Amino acid sequence: MGQGGQPRGRRPRDGELGAAVARAQDGDESAFAVAYRIVQPGLIGYLRGLVGEDAEDVAADAWLEIARDLGRFTGDGAGFRGWTATIARHRALDHLRRRRTRPRTTALDQDALDRAAPHSTHEQALESLSTARALELVRSLPRDQAEAVLLRVVVGLDGPAAARVLGKRPGAVRTAAHRGLKRLARALAPDPGVTDEGPRNAGGVEVNGTGDGDGIGHG
Numbered sequence: 001m002g003q004g005g006q007p008r009g010r011r012p013r014d015g016e017l018g019a020a021v022a023r024a025q026d027g028d029e030s031a032f033a034v035a036y037r038i039v040q041p042g043l044i045g046y047l048r049g050l051v052g053e054d055a056e057d058v059a060a061d062a063w064l065e066i067a068r069d070l071g072r073f074t075g076d077g078a079g080f081r082g083w084t085a086t087i088a089r090h091r092a093l094d095h096l097r098r099r100r101t102r103p104r105t106t107a108l109d110q111d112a113l114d115r116a117a118p119h120s121t122h123e124q125a126l127e128s129l130s131t132a133r134a135l136e137l138v139r140s141l142p143r144d145q146a147e148a149v150l151l152r153v154v155v156g157l158d159g160p161a162a163a164r165v166l167g168k169r170p171g172a173v174r175t176a177a178h179r180g181l182k183r184l185a186r187a188l189a190p191d192p193g194v195t196d197e198g199p200r201n202a203g204g205v206e207v208n209g210t211g212d213g214d215g216i217g218h219g
Helices: 014-025 029-072 077-099 110-115 121-127 131-139 143-155 159-166 170-188
Strands: none
Touching (some): 077 159, 131 170
């Protein structure tokens, strides 16, 4: 269980989000605005990790698609976070293809850090960082680890949901998130007893015993 009795992998406002989405699908424009306000900070933080200063423009394109296809969505608040993250990622990759560049990890904005829900000791360590320090540490991660951390900590997805966004197996994403969060935690409070060798379950992030065989690309 996470803080406040919330199950790990669920955001505190997912119930409110799910209710707002349901009302928005019935035509309630004010409810859509509520859903936007809940989801947007995490979505912007994630997109900053992919497209940097263009995050706002990409998010605007993503929300146009989200609004257009809202009637097709089925699921709860957590599912809506994953669905919107998938749309945002597709728009980001389209943007990067147009620029003919590769995804890159840049800043986590302060709003996204402030709103990130704590799920584990590693994630709490990340949230304690200043914006500048977060930028420095997340940039140091391999791209697969950085994106997994962004989806888990900033967007608030659980392992399977993050895997669906990335189009990878859950074991690969859980391993990438585990390793990335462990590196960040170690940068804050070095622990000689923590290594990257062998599968472990730390901080509530499950690790697939065949993590290295799950096809994680370090690009």
